Amino acid sequence: MSHEVTLPFLGEDASDIATVSQWLVQEGDTVEEGDDLVEMTTDKAAFNVPCPVAGTVVEILALEGEEVKAGGLLCILQ
Amino acid sequence: MGSPFPDWIKQQWASGENSEFTKSIVSRLGLHTVCQSARCPNQGECWKRRTATFMILGNVCTRNCAFCSVKSGRPEALDPDEPARVAEAVRELGIKHAVITSVTRDDLPDGGAAHFARTVEAVRAANPGTTVEVLVPDFLGDEAPVRTVLASVPEVFGHNIETVERLYDALRRRKITFRDALRVLETAAAHHSGSIVKSALMVGHGEEPAEVRATLRDLLAAGCEAVAIGQYLRPTPKQRRVTAFVPPEQFKEYEVLAYQLGFKFAIAGPFVRSSYRSEELLQHLNPVRTDT
Numbered sequence: 001m002s003h004e005v006t007l008p009f010l011g012e013d014a015s016d017i018a019t020v021s022q023w024l025v026q027e028g029d030t031v032e033e034g035d036d037l038v039e040m041t042t043d044k045a046a047f048n049v050p051c052p053v054a055g056t057v058v059e060i061l062a063l064e065g066e067e068v069k070a071g072g073l074l075c076i077l078q
Numbered sequence: 079m080g081s082p083f084p085d086w087i088k089q090q091w092a093s094g095e096n097s098e099f100t101k102s103i104v105s106r107l108g109l110h111t112v113c114q115s116a117r118c119p120n121q122g123e124c125w126k127r128r129t130a131t132f133m134i135l136g137n138v139c140t141r142n143c144a145f146c147s148v149k150s151g152r153p154e155a156l157d158p159d160e161p162a163r164v165a166e167a168v169r170e171l172g173i174k175h176a177v178i179t180s181v182t183r184d185d186l187p188d189g190g191a192a193h194f195a196r197t198v199e200a201v202r203a204a205n206p207g208t209t210v211e212v213l214v215p216d217f218l219g220d221e222a223p224v225r226t227v228l229a230s231v232p233e234v235f236g237h238n239i240e241t242v243e244r245l246y247d248a249l250r251r252r253k254i255t256f257r258d259a260l261r262v263l264e265t266a267a268a269h270h271s272g273s274i275v276k277s278a279l280m281v282g283h284g285e286e287p288a289e290v291r292a293t294l295r296d297l298l299a300a301g302c303e304a305v306a307i308g309q310y311l312r313p314t315p316k317q318r319r320v321t322a323f324v325p326p327e328q329f330k331e332y333e334v335l336a337y338q339l340g341f342k343f344a345i346a347g348p349f350v351r352s353s354y355r356s357e358e359l360l361q362h363l364n365p366v367r368t369d370t
Binding site for chain 1: 094
């Protein structure tokens with residue numbers, strides 16, 4: 001069953017946007033819930049986005065350097 | 079692609095079941111949080127622990143400080159229902175140490191002080207045993223609003239000095255002076271009924287360690303007992319740039335120094351904020367209320 005990992009909403013106005021700084025996993029990796037998947041940066045700080053469910057990284061959709069809005073797709077897990 | 083931040087500036091993005099739970103309660107009750115409005119980097123960590131710092135008096139501030147991303151402009155009318163909803167959120171989240179801050183409301187005769195006091199009272203009434211911390215604006219240095227808030231007897235009364243004296247005009251845009259901000263703490267120290275007096279400042283705006291030391295001494299002289307020091311992080315491009323990323327070791331030095339100078343409680347670190355893990359202060363000191 002595939003699971004779309006999206007960048008969670010933080011704020012009241014859903015204007016959050018972050019840049020993919022560095023993927024910490026690659027396609028094919030097995031991941032557990034809570035593992036750090038990707039480092040994102042905002043104006044304010046750098047953040048790690050944790051893995052929401054255990055599985056395998058099937059496809060990375062947001063590439064390093066890309067901006068992702070809250071709700072935007074980061075990767076697909078199986 | 080690298081990160082423009084030093085490696086110690088790394089937090090968790092707010093996600094997961096507990097974080098979503100916190101978010102749903104805040105949203106459903108129509109509340110504002112400084113976590114969201116100021117884009118606090120600790121949101122992930124705190125919301126996962128089902129705690130948030132509520133921001134009352136609306137979400138529009140009558141100031142426009144150079145370091146803060148809270149919406150600035152003409153504020154909304156006060157919502158008389160807000161205290162009850164904050165109390166309800168504290169109850170649903172099971173918060174044991176509630177922290178309440180606000181925007182600045184220079185448009186209100188009392189700066190919102192009565193509404194603040196009602197919020198403390200509502201939280202306490204709905205949550206016996208929960209301690210309450212307030213982080214108030216400067217009320218333009220006036221004594222009466224401070225005393226109004228103190229009358230609700232929060233366990234902790236905080237007003238953030240924010241920065242050193244030399245940078246005051248630049249950061250606070252001449253709306254308030256360093257001395258008037260200290261006056262809030264002096265008033266609190268002189269008139270409280272057992273509340274612990276607390277302040278906090280940011281570093282990373284170009285202040286010298288000697289200036290931070292002087293500020294700590296000024297806070298103590300004003301009657302401040304607890305202090306928190308954190309790294310300024312630029313919320314959006316509209317706020318001023320970070321002048322320096324102060325290394326973790328320097329924060330440790332500030333913390334040690336604060337205790338040496340006589341603070342009863344001090345915490346310093348890049349992600350430390352006034353509200354961050356604020357229950358730790360009371361775990362170290364005697365609270366006003368001893369009943370649980």
